[in-house]
Amino acid sequence: MALRIDPDHRRFRDIVRGKIKQDLRKYVSQGELIGRKGKDLVSIPLPQINPPRFHFGSKNGNGGVGQGEGDVGDSLGKADPNAGEGSGKAGDQSGEHALEVELSLEELAQILGEELHLPRIEPKGKERIVSQKDRYVGIRRTGPESLRHFKRTFRQALRRQMMTGTYSPDRPIIVPVREDKRYRSWRTTPLPQSNAVMIFIMDVSGSMGDEQKEIVRIESFWIDTWLRSQYKGLESRFIIHDAAAKEVDRDTFFRTRESGGTMISSAYKLCAQMIADEFPTSEWNIYPFHFSDGDNWSVDDTVQCIELLRTQILPKVNQFCYGQVESPYGSGQFIKDLKEHFDEDDRVVVSEIKAKEAIMDSIRDFLGKGK
Amino acid sequence: MTVAQLPPYLHDIQKEIEAHGKAFGLDFWDVEFEILDYKRMQEVAAYSGFPVRYPHWRFGMEFEHLTKSHIYGLSKIYEMVINNNPAYAYLLEGNSLVDQKMVIAHVLGHVDFFKNNYFFSKTNRRMIDGMANHATRIRRHMERLGVDKVESFIDSCLCLENLIDPMSPFIVRKAPERPDTNEPPELAEIPKLRAKSYMDKFINPPEFVESQRKKMERERDKPKRNPPEPERDVLAFLLGNAPLEPWELDVLEIVRAEAYYFAPQRQTKIMNEGWASFWHGKIMTEKALKASEIIDYADHNSGVLATAPGQWNPYKVGIELFRHIEERWDKGRFGREWDDCQNIDQRRAWDKRLGLGRKKIFEVRRLYNDVTFIDEFFTQEFCQEKKFFSFSLNERTGNYEIDSKEFRQVKQKILFQLTNFGEPFIAVEDGNLDNRGELLLRHRHEGVDLQPDHARATLTALQRIWRRPVSLITVFDNKSRMLRYDGKDHAEKAA
Numbered sequence: 114m115a116l117r118i119d120p121d122h123r124r125f126r127d128i129v130r131g132k133i134k135q136d137l138r139k140y141v142s143q144g145e146l147i148g149r150k151g152k153d154l155v156s157i158p159l160p161q162i163n164p165p166r167f168h169f170g171s172k173n174g175n176g177g178v179g180q181g182e183g184d185v186g187d188s189l190g191k192a193d194p195n196a197g198e199g200s201g202k203a204g205d206q207s208g209e210h211a212l213e214v215e216l217s218l219e220e221l222a223q224i225l226g227e228e229l230h231l232p233r234i235e236p237k238g239k240e241r242i243v244s245q246k247d248r249y250v251g252i253r254r255t256g257p258e259s260l261r262h263f264k265r266t267f268r269q270a271l272r273r274q275m276m277t278g279t280y281s282p283d284r285p286i287i288v289p290v291r292e293d294k295r296y297r298s299w300r301t302t303p304l305p306q307s308n309a310v311m312i313f314i315m316d317v318s319g320s321m322g323d324e325q326k327e328i329v330r331i332e333s334f335w336i337d338t339w340l341r342s343q344y345k346g347l348e349s350r351f352i353i354h355d356a357a358a359k360e361v362d363r364d365t366f367f368r369t370r371e372s373g374g375t376m377i378s379s380a381y382k383l384c385a386q387m388i389a390d391e392f393p394t395s396e397w398n399i400y401p402f403h404f405s406d407g408d409n410w411s412v413d414d415t416v417q418c419i420e421l422l423r424t425q426i427l428p429k430v431n432q433f434c435y436g437q438v439e440s441p442y443g444s445g446q447f448i449k450d451l452k453e454h455f456d457e458d459d460r461v462v463v464s465e466i467k468a469k470e471a472i473m474d475s476i477r478d479f480l481g482k483g484k
Numbered sequence: 485m486t487v488a489q490l491p492p493y494l495h496d497i498q499k500e501i502e503a504h505g506k507a508f509g510l511d512f513w514d515v516e517f518e519i520l521d522y523k524r525m526q527e528v529a530a531y532s533g534f535p536v537r538y539p540h541w542r543f544g545m546e547f548e549h550l551t552k553s554h555i556y557g558l559s560k561i562y563e564m565v566i567n568n569n570p571a572y573a574y575l576l577e578g579n580s581l582v583d584q585k586m587v588i589a590h591v592l593g594h595v596d597f598f599k600n601n602y603f604f605s606k607t608n609r610r611m612i613d614g615m616a617n618h619a620t621r622i623r624r625h626m627e628r629l630g631v632d633k634v635e636s637f638i639d640s641c642l643c644l645e646n647l648i649d650p651m652s653p654f655i656v657r658k659a660p661e662r663p664d665t666n667e668p669p670e671l672a673e674i675p676k677l678r679a680k681s682y683m684d685k686f687i688n689p690p691e692f693v694e695s696q697r698k699k700m701e702r703e704r705d706k707p708k709r710n711p712p713e714p715e716r717d718v719l720a721f722l723l724g725n726a727p728l729e730p731w732e733l734d735v736l737e738i739v740r741a742e743a744y745y746f747a748p749q750r751q752t753k754i755m756n757e758g759w760a761s762f763w764h765g766k767i768m769t770e771k772a773l774k775a776s777e778i779i780d781y782a783d784h785n786s787g788v789l790a791t792a793p794g795q796w797n798p799y800k801v802g803i804e805l806f807r808h809i810e811e812r813w814d815k816g817r818f819g820r821e822w823d824d825c826q827n828i829d830q831r832r833a834w835d836k837r838l839g840l841g842r843k844k845i846f847e848v849r850r851l852y853n854d855v856t857f858i859d860e861f862f863t864q865e866f867c868q869e870k871k872f873f874s875f876s877l878n879e880r881t882g883n884y885e886i887d888s889k890e891f892r893q894v895k896q897k898i899l900f901q902l903t904n905f906g907e908p909f910i911a912v913e914d915g916n917l918d919n920r921g922e923l924l925l926r927h928r929h930e931g932v933d934l935q936p937d938h939a940r941a942t943l944t945a946l947q948r949i950w951r952r953p954v955s956l957i958t959v960f961d962n963k964s965r966m967l968r969y970d971g972k973d974h975a976e977k978a979a
Contacts (some may be wrong), residue, residue: 118531118658125547163771164945166938167908167938167943170934176897178873180800183886188878255627
């Protein structure tokens with residue numbers, strides 16, 4: 114059922130989303146955000162918006178009057194600012210109670226996109242042009258004459274004339290004035306349609322600790338979320354590797370902890386294979402993301418990786434992203450090798466993720482190009 | 485507004501309860517009840533009981549808040565009624581019959597209060613139409629100028645919404661006296677000390693008289709201050725003096741009108757709820773309840789009047805105080821003789837069988853507001869009997885702790901929080917500070933500091949309306965400070 118208050122409610126949500134924008138960094142680096150994901154919803158506690166007023170601060174004179182058993186010195190507990198509030202003050206304490214606002218993942222992704230100032234990823238191929246559609250959805254008081262709604266204008270004029278008593282049934286002449294005029298109004302909705310696949314590759318060798326995996330988990334969650342908002346029919350695939358690579362499901366991707374050596378080339382081989390077999394370039398936007406601590410087994414293997422990238426992967430993908438998580442054990446050499454070979458190539462994006470706080474910047478590195 | 489008719493069985497109940505109310509002496513307008521489902525109920529509640537308000541996000545926020553707490557089972561809106569003639573009230577669809585009866589009886593109490601309490605006497609009794617008109621006006625501005633522009637101006641006005649003088653509708657204002665001629669008014673006689681003529685020269689030396697005359701002339705020719713007296717109705721001052729566009733004036737006027745409309749309800753929260761609860765109790769228990777309904781009624785009624793430890797429930801305080809007053813006047817526990825009596829046993833057994841209680845509470849509901857109500861009737865006996873205490877934050881433990889059960893302290897705290905709705909007294913001191921067209925407000929400090937960051941943010945909103953720099957004199961940490969905002973920077977200095 115449509116309510117009169119719906120537009121106000123929508124407006125509030127918009128403002129709330131604006132609020133999140135400033136605080137987003139904090140949320141992105143909180144691991145529990147994903148854990149609290151229900152079916153499709155993420156709860157974020159948010160401050161209530163209260164316009165500032167001249168009002169008493171909480172520093173002195175806090176407290177109030179209550180009723181019930183108890184003696185001087187008895188504790189009433191860590192009163193939340195609402196309970197135990199004295200008369201006349203209830204609700205006047207602004208900015209302290211948190212209001213839980215639930216956002217759907219799409220909303221979150223949109224917020225993320227706004228915060229990062231990301232352009233929309235461009236569609237690939239002719240068939241996937243983003244189309245826009247105008248629909249006439251309502252009536253306004255202002256607008257071009259060509260969109261004037263005759264019936265509504267007439268009705269309004271008739272009403273006015275009847276109210277002012279200038280209408281006579283014998284001579285039913287209706288003359289609309291400016292205030293009577295009603296116009297059609299429209300809304301434009303974009304219809305993005307594209308196919309995309311994300312291939313997340315993670316190094317799970319012994320040197321990747323829990324903290325490193327946590328970073329990868331959060332970052333890939335956000336990337337996943339944002340790209341989903343850009344494309345319909347988005348797929349995610351997961352590859353883990355130590356000395357050998359294998360494809361796994363999402364759950365395993367985040368949980369596994371192998372303890373072998375590291376051969377990055379194995380993963381790249383598998384990735385190239387996957388693209389060749391399942392995702393023809395003409396139909397798919399392809400985004401491989403590789404996360405590692407940058408410690409490869411041998412120089413030879415690195416050379417092989419570069420070769421694989423250059424000949425088999427890069428020609429087929431929109432962008433190849435490499436995120437290097439700092440780890441106490443790894444040498445962190447791989448990122449330097451990539452930079453050396455692909456510095457000129459803007460299809461390769463590398464990013465160093467030093468700590469949880471850097472996740473936001475890293476996502477910006479990866480997605481900020483809008484490719 | 486078209487009102488869906490109540491189903492016949494509820495209509496009959498309404499008639500029945502109204503008859504009981506009238507028999508008790510309640511005096512109310514016609515009440516139009518409407519049944520709403522819970523979503524519509526929350527919508528109307530978010531609009532403070534009105535079917536239509538102007539578009540603003542804070543109603544949406546309120547709605548979300550209510551919806552959430554309904555879903556999580558934290559609260560339920562029992563009753564809602566608006567001060568309007570005829571009064572409009574709402575019943576929640578699907579409530580049990582006992583609940584509906586109780587709400588109807590409760591609402592009658594409110595409507596009687598709206599109609600008869602002095603502090604409501606100046607409110608617009610056709611506010612339903614008033615609110616709808618406000619909505620239309622604001623919508624029109626939004627269509628012409630864009631939603632964002634108008635909405636952010638509303639936001640600015642709302643920051644100042646509390647800067648009104650709730651008593652101002654009662655002040656009879658004289659039209660300013662205009663001199664009949666354009667001649668400067670004659671100087672009043674220069675005050676002289678009485679002296680014999682030969683001593684006059686010495687007692688009132690000519691130089692002194694001359695200097696006095698000069699001084700009075702200067703006084704006369706001095707530019708008039710605006711406002712002549714500090715003005716507590718800041719919104720009215722802005723309406724009269726700020727350089728606003730016509731649409732901005734209109735918006736500010738609407739915000740002010742609504743603030744004044746709601747002010748009496750905030751001024752009489754305890755009394756209003758107490759009075760309504762008193763009467764729903766009387767009507768239900770003495771007249772309207774069937775034997776089979778008593779348990780349900782008692783259950784719900786106790787929910788309304790419950791107080792968690794350390795909480796303050798205006799319904800409960802109000803009803804208990806009304807009952808206390810009724811008892812006192814029934815037993816003649818008032819007047820000099822009663823006040824002078826120090827013998828506790830005597831006081832306890834005091835009963836003159838005057839039976840004046842009912843008459844007294846009707847008088848109280850007509851003439852008092854929360855402040856005077858508490859000030860006059862919150863007695864030591866009442867405080868002890870009903871176990872009131874005051875509490876404050878213990879900085880060390882971070883807990884709220886009971887700090888006193890002493891009558892004076894408790895009462896003082898209640899009064900402090902009720903006075904001016906527990907909000908600071910702030911008045912316009914000068915609309916032309918230093919002859920530079922700047923606005924100066926002064927906070928009458930009474931022991932509690934303002935929240936500094938909010939104060940600064942509010943100044944920003946004020947500057948948005950006044951256009952020229954604005955200042956506020958207040959006290960932080962026992963030092964008099966002057967906050968100033970000139971449109972770009974915030975400054976603070978000793979005042």
